[in-house]
Amino acid sequence: MITTRRSALRLLGVTATAATAGLAAGTAYSQPIVADRIRLCDVQQAIENVAATAGVVGAIGRAYVDGRLAGEGTAGSRLLDGKGGCIPPGSRYRIASQTKIMEAAIVVQLVGEGRLRLEDTLRGVLPETAENDWVELADQITVRHLIRHTSGIPDFIESGWFDVFDFTTVYTQLDQVKAARSVARKVELGQYYYSTTNYVLLGMIIERVTGNGRAGEFERRLFEPLGMRDTYLAVKISDQVKGPHGHGYYPDAQGVPRDVDRINATIGSEGAISTARDVSRFYRALSEGRLVPEDLRRQVPQPMPGLCGGTVGWAAGSMPGINSTTFFSTDGRIQFAVAVTLEIDNMQAMGIGDATTAAAEAVLGCAG
Known part of the structure; x- marks a missing residue:
């Protein structure tokens, strides 16, 4: 057994509250927004305000309207203590738990193809989870339960x-499932409880049903058809963000910020590395219903609309050293993607979420 920085690792699977509320409910979008009513304001100024928040190393943001770049901003620095220059606004960053929404879309695609059912149980799809008692209630837990964190x-x-901070041990999906079995259940079947283990199991299901690795299915089903040319799924122990990008930091046991650019990607299921352009393409396609059959669209976890009178939704992800949020109009016409690198414990970074939301309200012209 390995000793842990538990608060740090917990962030490998944390999504912002409003986003997880939507994930739990599987809600459909509210009324479409009228894009012409949104007044896109100064993105650069909004990002500068985010970067001025305590604990931020650097911040970038880009706004898109109908798939075209409408504004961008960068502030702070690529590296700690003002070093490395500015982060390129179009650079890659880890989207953390936003990866889960992409994974759910793939699972629902498989349902639409008749290769999987939402009512299929873990015993039925992954019989070894029941036969070896790796998952409690494996004969009752369904694919739908996993998607919705219930x-x-x-x-x-x-x-x-x-x-x-372990960059030498390669963990399998099964290692993580077995680790979860050692923890006592906190809620009954059917109750909402956010757990990354659900999506580790969904990853196993994708691989079992398709016969292919997760990274290949993400590429074939999402990244390539949507033109997400700068996005990839990190699955190796030393997968790093490619190209110039912002570095995040996390305090070690002595409280000294350590570069966590080398996240061990064999832990968790939040491995997607993307750009503002690409992640905006994903949410545009999701909003427009281009990813799954219309009759199954509501089964894909869709973040709860929360800004601009309920016509702008948002999804967020957080892991050591990084917070990323994408805001998008519910008709798919407008997206605003923000990535913030940190030098503090994410649990201390609640103000950064508030600053990011304020930036979105300012950029979209819906503050107040």
Whole structure:
């Protein structure tokens, strides 16, 4: 068993509250926004305001209207202590738990193809989880439960088996499922409980049903058809962000910020590395119903609309050293993607989420 920085690893699977509320409910979008009513304001100024928040190393943001760049901004620095120059606004960054929405879209595509059912149980799809008692209630937990975080399966991070600064140990999906089995259930089947283990299991299901690795299915089903040319799924122990980008930091046991650019991508299921352009393309396609059949669209977790009178939704992801948020109009016409690198414990970074939301309200002209 490995000693852990538990608070750090917990962030490998944390999504912002409003986004997880939408994930739990599987809600459809509210009324479409009228894009012409949105007044896109100064993106650069909004990003400068985010970068001025305590604990931020650097911040970037880009706004898109109908797939075209409508504004961008960068502030702070690529590296700690003002070093490395500015982060290129179009650079890659880890989108963390926003990856889960992409993974759910793939699962629902498989349902639409008749290769999987939402009512299929874990025992039926991954019989070894029941036969070896790796998942409690595997004969009752369905694919739908996993997508909506209502399986009650504990988060493997709570086991204490993993170390955020471990860059030498390769973990399998099964390692994480077994770790979750060592943790007592906190809720009953059917109750909402956010757990990354759900999406580790969905990844296993994707691979079992398709016979291909997750990275290949993400590429074939999402990245290539949507033209997300700068996006890839990190799955290796040393997968780093390609090209010039912002570095995030996380305090070690002595409180010294350590560069966590080398996240161990074999832990968790939040491995997508993307850009503002590409992640905006994903949410545009999701909003326009181009990813899954219309009759299954509501099954894809869709973040709850929360800004501009309920016509702008948002999804966020957080992991050590990075917060990323994408805001998007519910008709798919407008997206505003923000990535913020940190030098503090994410649990201390609540003000950064508030600053990001304020930036979106300012850029979209819906503040107040």
